[in-house]
Amino acid sequence: MATGFTLNGKAVSFDGPPDTPLLWVIRDAQGLTGTKYGCGVAQCGACTVHLDGRNRRSCVTPVSTVAGKSVTTIEGVRGAEAEAVKRAWIALDVPQCGYCQSGQVMSAIGLLTAKADPSDEDIDHAMAGNICRCATYVRIRQAIKDAAKAVAA
Amino acid sequence: MNAVTPTRRAVLAGASGSLVLGFSLPARARAAQPARPFRPNAFVSIAPDSKVTVMIKHVEFGQGPSTGLATLVAEELDADWGQMRVEQAPANDPLYKNLAFGTMGTGGSTAISNSWMQMRTAGAAARAMLVAAAAKRWGVPAAQVKVAKGVVSHGARTASFGELAASAATMPVPEKPALKDPADFTLIGTRLPKLDTPAKTDGSAIFTMDVSRPGMIHTAILHPPAFGATLERFDGAAAHAVPGVIAVRAVPQGVAVYARDRHAALTGRKALTAEWDFEQAETRSSAEMEQAYAARARTPGVQAGGHGDPAAALAAAAKTIEAEYFFPFLAHATMEPQDAVIEWRPGKADVWLGSQFQVGETTAIAKTLGVPFEGMSLHNQFCGGSFGRRATPDMGFAVEAAAIAKAHGPGAYKHVWTRENDMRGGRYRPLGIHRIRGGIDAEGRITAWDHVIAMQSFMKGTPMAGPEIAKGLDGSATEGAHELPYAVPNHRCGYHMMENGVPTLWWRSVGHTHTGYAVETFVDELLALAGKDAVEGRLTILVDKEPRYAGVLRRVAEIADWSGPKAQDGRTRGVALVKSFGSYVAQIAEVSRSDEGIPRVHKVWAAVDCGIAVNPDVIAAQVEGGLGYGLGAALFNELTIEPGGMVREGNFDSYRCLKIAEMPAVEVSIVKSAENPTGIGEPGLPPVAPAVANAWRALTGKPVHRLPFVKGVVA
Numbered sequence: 015m016a017t018g019f020t021l022n023g024k025a026v027s028f029d030g031p032p033d034t035p036l037l038w039v040i041r042d043a044q045g046l047t048g049t050k051y052g053c054g055v056a057q058c059g060a061c062t063v064h065l066d067g068r069n070r071r072s073c074v075t076p077v078s079t080v081a082g083k084s085v086t087t088i089e090g091v092r093g094a095e096a097e098a099v100k101r102a103w104i105a106l107d108v109p110q111c112g113y114c115q116s117g118q119v120m121s122a123i124g125l126l127t128a129k130a131d132p133s134d135e136d137i138d139h140a141m142a143g144n145i146c147r148c149a150t151y152v153r154i155r156q157a158i159k160d161a162a163k164a165v166a167a
Numbered sequence: 168m169n170a171v172t173p174t175r176r177a178v179l180a181g182a183s184g185s186l187v188l189g190f191s192l193p194a195r196a197r198a199a200q201p202a203r204p205f206r207p208n209a210f211v212s213i214a215p216d217s218k219v220t221v222m223i224k225h226v227e228f229g230q231g232p233s234t235g236l237a238t239l240v241a242e243e244l245d246a247d248w249g250q251m252r253v254e255q256a257p258a259n260d261p262l263y264k265n266l267a268f269g270t271m272g273t274g275g276s277t278a279i280s281n282s283w284m285q286m287r288t289a290g291a292a293a294r295a296m297l298v299a300a301a302a303k304r305w306g307v308p309a310a311q312v313k314v315a316k317g318v319v320s321h322g323a324r325t326a327s328f329g330e331l332a333a334s335a336a337t338m339p340v341p342e343k344p345a346l347k348d349p350a351d352f353t354l355i356g357t358r359l360p361k362l363d364t365p366a367k368t369d370g371s372a373i374f375t376m377d378v379s380r381p382g383m384i385h386t387a388i389l390h391p392p393a394f395g396a397t398l399e400r401f402d403g404a405a406a407h408a409v410p411g412v413i414a415v416r417a418v419p420q421g422v423a424v425y426a427r428d429r430h431a432a433l434t435g436r437k438a439l440t441a442e443w444d445f446e447q448a449e450t451r452s453s454a455e456m457e458q459a460y461a462a463r464a465r466t467p468g469v470q471a472g473g474h475g476d477p478a479a480a481l482a483a484a485a486k487t488i489e490a491e492y493f494f495p496f497l498a499h500a501t502m503e504p505q506d507a508v509i510e511w512r513p514g515k516a517d518v519w520l521g522s523q524f525q526v527g528e529t530t531a532i533a534k535t536l537g538v539p540f541e542g543m544s545l546h547n548q549f550c551g552g553s554f555g556r557r558a559t560p561d562m563g564f565a566v567e568a569a570a571i572a573k574a575h576g577p578g579a580y581k582h583v584w585t586r587e588n589d590m591r592g593g594r595y596r597p598l599g600i601h602r603i604r605g606g607i608d609a610e611g612r613i614t615a616w617d618h619v620i621a622m623q624s625f626m627k628g629t630p631m632a633g634p635e636i637a638k639g640l641d642g643s644a645t646e647g648a649h650e651l652p653y654a655v656p657n658h659r660c661g662y663h664m665m666e667n668g669v670p671t672l673w674w675r676s677v678g679h680t681h682t683g684y685a686v687e688t689f690v691d692e693l694l695a696l697a698g699k700d701a702v703e704g705r706l707t708i709l710v711d712k713e714p715r716y717a718g719v720l721r722r723v724a725e726i727a728d729w730s731g732p733k734a735q736d737g738r739t740r741g742v743a744l745v746k747s748f749g750s751y752v753a754q755i756a757e758v759s760r761s762d763e764g765i766p767r768v769h770k771v772w773a774a775v776d777c778g779i780a781v782n783p784d785v786i787a788a789q790v791e792g793g794l795g796y797g798l799g800a801a802l803f804n805e806l807t808i809e810p811g812g813m814v815r816e817g818n819f820d821s822y823r824c825l826k827i828a829e830m831p832a833v834e835v836s837i838v839k840s841a842e843n844p845t846g847i848g849e850p851g852l853p854p855v856a857p858a859v860a861n862a863w864r865a866l867t868g869k870p871v872h873r874l875p876f877v878k879g880v881v882a
Contacts, residue, residue: 030410031430031434035430038428047373047377048371050551051376051504052503052586054433054586054818055818055820057818057819057820058819060502088369088370104360104365109361109364109367109368110230110231110792111229111501111549111552111553112229112367112551113501113502113552114551115367119369119370137827138827138828141826141827142828144827145502145824145826146827147500147501147796148792149791149793149794149799151795151825152832
């Protein structure tokens with residue numbers, strides 16, 4: 015039986031195995047490659063998407079569990095927080111290799127959407143599931159703070 | 168004015184890797200202009216719409232060569248940064264070899280240093296030809312023609328690069344174009360935005376993982392459970408039964424599963440069962456290796472460097488100390504695991520790969536497929552990190568991907584390692600033991616330093632092995648220890664080249680990952696034994712011939728306001744100083760005890776001298792990232808070989824990576840220099856762990872001689 019859900023605002027359907035991780039549905043079936051494979055066990059955050067607006071690791075999310083729900087990826091994320099985060103990321107030249115950054119950006123947007131003015135502890139907590147092997151963390155932290163200010167302004 | 172002033176976003180559209188060529192886009196406003204770009208040399212191409220495309224011969228994994236090399240061209244060309252594009256160079260040694268290697272390759276922090284004159288000359292030649300074209304068009308002496316921000320001018324007359332491109336192409340190519348006086352640089356030394364940032368922010372950057380070809384088959388592999396074990400038999404029936412699985416085949420590297428999509432390939436791989444022959448396998452545990460290495464480190468080894476008579480000096484010393492250090496195997500653990508896309512048919516193949524040895528890997532794939540090199544096209548991709556991992560002298564992963572493609576026949580294949588494949592796939596920073604004995608005289612001067620290193624050589628048996636290997640020496644294992652930055656009158660460094668079946672490899676900063684730690688913690692202990700300050704004490708004994716050491720050490724002490732190891736709020740500080748790849752870096756770390764009883768690093772101050780700073784912000788970013796990478800490894804990381812040869816750690820749940828909460832604040836200061844640029848991808852790393860260890864010793868009184876800290880602080 016096909017699984018129907020909303021992807022970046024559009025209705026989509028997947029008729030493969032219902033236990034297929036959402037990550038591979040997004041990448042292989044839908045051809046959206048911004049969401050990355052890093053670990054497959056929800057330990058690195060490279061696959062972070064928004065499920066009904068909240069951060070979710072798509073590599074451990076069976077597609078059957080998102081039936082009827084709304085999935086947003088880095089390609090489709092919109093809104094004041096999203097724009098502010100991306101602008102702050104570019105202004106500080108945050109990315110190095112860039113591979114984890116879609117997940118970092120999605121987690122940061124999720125954080126700012128839930129909490130407009132995050133403290134350092136909030137950032138530590140919200141971003142704890144996103145590994146950056148290039149260790150761009152100094153700039154990630156600053157970019158989140160800059161984005162929060164920009165949204166508030 | 169130049170009619171073409173692309174926004175930064177537009178710049179990026181042409182900069183996202185190897186497939187999009189800025190100069191092949193139609194020039195809307197300039198339909199009357201000739202359509203062919205002006206290509207004065209192999210590196211620079213100027214399109215009729217004035218876009219300048221630079222061929223980048225170094226792979227981009229975040230260390231910034233795309234931006235850096237484009238900056239060198241733009242500087243001498245007097246281009247506007249907004250008109251610059253980059254493209255990854257094809258596999259071609261005559262045109263694009265690393266001048267330090269003799270073949271295409273990225274490593275040893277050489278991207279800027281080997282390209283410094285080459286790329287500037289390429290830009291200057293293009294500029295001279297544009298100027299000659301303008302002089303001819305306007306009937307004025309070339310010496311009176313000016314170029315600034317992409318505009319060629321004489322008095323009130325102006326022309327864009329694109330307008331002059333066709334005519335410039337007919338001008339003689341200058342053999343030795345004049346280069347700028349560094350005092351006239353307008354782009355070098357400024358914080359130009361990185362060309363790859365926007366695409367890496369909005370998810371549009373394409374990595375090998377993201378490449379798709381029509382009819383592409385997804386492959387996964389089951390490797391032997393121990394290094395050197397070989398396949399006896401496998402049962403692919405259950406894998407075959409997985410919907411979407413097309414085939415299961417034995418290949419020299421293991422058992423490959425072929426499928427319609429990634430999920431089917433992974434499900435099929437899980438369903439595979441296989442039996443292995445351990446006859447040739449490395450079955451010793453890490454603990455057994457450690458024991459064997461430590462025994463050898465108690466004997467002198469082959470002399471790798473030194474002078475004087477350390478044995479006599481130790482005997483005559485007023486005080487002596489000795490230490491045995493343990494360094495574990497380390498995985499690179501790049502965010503993007505090893506992956507490749509190969510599309511082949513008889514006589515021809517296209518390869519999408521984040522290739523660090525472009526010609527070497529293309530050649531290895533060609534041989535494996537049975538395709539002539541002339542039939543190969545490499546499309547070099549952004550890589551999701553390397554840290555040394557994607558430069559393997561035996562081209563191991565490329566050969567595996569090609570063997571899998573070959574075993575199934577012509578077609579397109581995407582081969583991707585799982586995280587577990589990657590973590591357990593070997594090519595680790597080698598395990599090693601250092602033993603050091605040191606002595607001071609009655610005045611507190613360091614008089615003796617006897618250092619022995621027992622470690623495997625990853626150079627041995629590779630095409631990169633030098634003649635020293637036959638003598639039992641490997642500079643990549645002893646660099647940073649066979650010659651000290653300190654004037655110690657009696658010094659010896661011995662080396663034991665240990666045999667080990669675990670495949671090992673350079674890991675960001677190579678030998679300095681361990682020699683920097685051993686030397687900088689041991690000198691700190693000797694200075695403390697003599698009652699001397701860690702900064703002043705080092706300044707007193709630094710070798711005279713390299714004043715740049717003192718330059719960075721003084722600078723870091725200044726920016727950190729160093730007044731000894733005690734800091735506010737019960738915190739302590741430590742310092743370390745390491746030169747690697749021609750660059751000098753000093754760091755001060757401020758630490759306290761974390762809730763889990765290991766160092767919590769609050770801040771690191773870093774002073775850097777890497778010659779002329781091409782892009783200060785990229786340098787700062789590499790120091791931030793390099794020390795973060797090194798700190799994570801020093802705090803947490805060890806790849807453990809179990810008895811029998813299995814690797815214990817398989818994913819990020821067991822191989823703990825530095826998280827944002829553990830990242831210290833970082834302040835970087837760049838020492839101004841007129842020297843030619845040296846590297847920065849690696850030199851930010853080596854000082855961090857010893858600086859933290861020295862701070863920890865100040866905090867607790869206990870030296871840390873075993874890494875990682877999670878084990879070393881209780882050892």
